[in-house]
Amino acid sequence: MQIKLATKKDIKSIVDITKNDGSNRPLNPKNIENYLLKGDMYFLVCNPLPIGIAKLAFNKDEAELFVISVKKKFQNSGIGKALLEYVEKESIKLNKRKLYAHVTTDNRKAIRFYYKNGFKKICYVDNLYKKGDKYIKLVKLL
Helix, strand or coil: CEEEECCHHHHHHHHHHHHCCCCCCCCCHHHHHHHHHHCCEEEEEECCCEEEEEEEEECCCEEEEEEEEECHHHCCCCHHHHHHHHHHHHHHHCCCCEEEEEEECCCHHHHHHHHHCCCEEEEEEECCCCCCCEEEEEEEEC
């Protein structure tokens, strides 16, 4: 298994992973391109083909994990955990001391994943991306 920094050439693979992770929330290719141009980092797990991604963005002393996604047939095999550990190391290299994540309150699998990996709930957030959405904001100290 290899984890690498994704580039514009990987956009199709990123979309494919999010279409096949069971969440019904595929990422938009144009948005991915815009985020890459803005400086957000996408990490791709290859085995040898792309099977997982994580999207990381940075503020002053904080990092935010916007997406962590693994193709459904590769879930529960440690790939998500490996991606998370990689993202944490990259954040620490950039002197970030907190890693945040937002998860919809109905995404029980993701909530369990974050709790199991040391994240703590901070608060609930309504209407974060669209009206009617309800999220849990989580943080992990690095």
